[in-house]
Amino acid sequence: MDSSVSVIIPTYNRAGLVARAIKSALAATVPGDEVIVIDDGSTDDTPEALRPFYDKIRYFHTANSGPGSARNMGIQLARHPLVAFLDSDDEWLPDKLYVQRAVMCKFPHVLFCFTDLLAQRPDGEIVHNILDVWRHDERVGYGDAQRSWDDILRPGIPFSLIARLPEGRADFAVHTGDIYPTLMEAYYVWTCSIMVRKEFAGASFRFPEDQNICEDWECFARLAKVGPAAYLNCETAVQHVHHHDRRLTDVTDSVQATARIQLLHRVWGADESFLINYSYRYQSVLKAQHFRRARYLIKEGRLSDAKEELRTVGGGPWSYRLLITLPAPVIRSLIGVRRQLMDRG
Numbered sequence: 483m484d485s486s487v488s489v490i491i492p493t494y495n496r497a498g499l500v501a502r503a504i505k506s507a508l509a510a511t512v513p514g515d516e517v518i519v520i521d522d523g524s525t526d527d528t529p530e531a532l533r534p535f536y537d538k539i540r541y542f543h544t545a546n547s548g549p550g551s552a553r554n555m556g557i558q559l560a561r562h563p564l565v566a567f568l569d570s571d572d573e574w575l576p577d578k579l580y581v582q583r584a585v586m587c588k589f590p591h592v593l594f595c596f597t598d599l600l601a602q603r604p605d606g607e608i609v610h611n612i613l614d615v616w617r618h619d620e621r622v623g624y625g626d627a628q629r630s631w632d633d634i635l636r637p638g639i640p641f642s643l644i645a646r647l648p649e650g651r652a653d654f655a656v657h658t659g660d661i662y663p664t665l666m667e668a669y670y671v672w673t674c675s676i677m678v679r680k681e682f683a684g685a686s687f688r689f690p691e692d693q694n695i696c697e698d699w700e701c702f703a704r705l706a707k708v709g710p711a712a713y714l715n716c717e718t719a720v721q722h723v724h725h726h727d728r729r730l731t732d733v734t735d736s737v738q739a740t741a742r743i744q745l746l747h748r749v750w751g752a753d754e755s756f757l758i759n760y761s762y763r764y765q766s767v768l769k770a771q772h773f774r775r776a777r778y779l780i781k782e783g784r785l786s787d788a789k790e791e792l793r794t795v796g797g798g799p800w801s802y803r804l805l806i807t808l809p810a811p812v813i814r815s816l817i818g819v820r821r822q823l824m825d826r827g
Contacts, residue, residue, distance in 0.1 A: 487565070487579055488515070488559075490556030490566070492549055492552035492567075493522065496571055497531040499570055501534075502573055503572060509574075510576055516560075518560065519540070521542065522544060529543070548691060551689075553567060560680060562680075565677070565687075567673045567674060568719075573722070576648075578718035581651075581716070582595050582714065584644055589712055592658055593706075594711050595676070595677050595713070596712075597714040597719070598612065599612045599720065601615075602720055624767055627664070628664055631655070634657070635658055636659045639656055641655070644656060654714060658712045659710055660711075662707050666703070666746065666749075669699055672719070672721075675719050678705065683708060734778070736775055739774050739778055743768065746764070751768070769795045
């Protein structure tokens with residue numbers, strides 16, 4: 483079985499960060515793998531920052547078209563059967579590809595595998611088990627989301643029964659199964675943690691190019707509909723948060739909520755066979771997102787939009803219905819007082 487990997491690194495105006503990502507990717511690869519850097523129309527010194535790596539990577543410069551387009555270009559250029567992604571502001575741990583490659587070889591029926599991650603803040607603080615953090619974050623999670631990977635997928639087996647543990651790596655469980663329903667509830671599959679079997683994925687392995695928010699979530703949900711996944715209960719990647727460059731997902735809460743509602747409609751809401759068995763679960767997740775968007779719209783003083791949002795879900799909590807009857811200046815004043823009290827507390 484050919485287990486060579488194509489690593490795709492899209493980048494845009496991150497000359498000061500991309501070298502770190504490339505170094506971590508090269509440290510994780512073995513002879514026969516490839517690293518593809520897609521420069522999505524950078525206007526800074528990215529080409530110069532990449533110069534020391536020209537003999538180790540395949541570099542392509544394209545007109546700025548967004549993250550989905552850049553990743554799709556990388557998929558088309560990928561020469562190998564396994565594909566992994568790394569954002570240019572993040573990095574991998576050295577054994578990332580080793581453990582995932584071993585799992586993909588052990589389970590040839592698995593379409594993709596993914597892992598947990600850790601986050602590093604500017605002050606150096608490390609936060610572990612980010613998938614669990616995200617599950618509790620209403621922007622990308624859901625309060626009633628399933629919690630146990632034994633329930634989400636299947637009971638796991640130790641990695642040590644699959645392959646030799648990397649030096650310094652504690653043993654961890656590997657779970658396999660259908661994650662399609664659960665992905666509706668929470669963003670469990672992070673772009674920089676996934677490895678995909680390209681040929682098996684076929685046409686479903688494509689990022690939407692008409693939006694820059696939740697485009698990776700949509701792609702991985704469509705993959706999950708096609709075939710089973712494997713989750714490696716370990717951290718293999720580092721997300722660097724709050725650096726001086728803005729992330730593509732730095733948008734207002736109402737815009738993010740709108741994008742998630744669109745995601746639900748486009749994937750699970752359009753899947754009639756899925757809704758036969760999961761309609762109640764789908765409606766519960768969707769309703770929670772509409773309430774969330776209404777709350778953000780109220781905070782922004784967009785009362786007519788908030789009223790329409792609440793009509794969509796049958797009115798919402800009485801406190802929301804009462805609040806939107808007040809004049810916009812009164813609402814803004816109440817919100818301002820609440821923020822002052824919170825700051826003092």
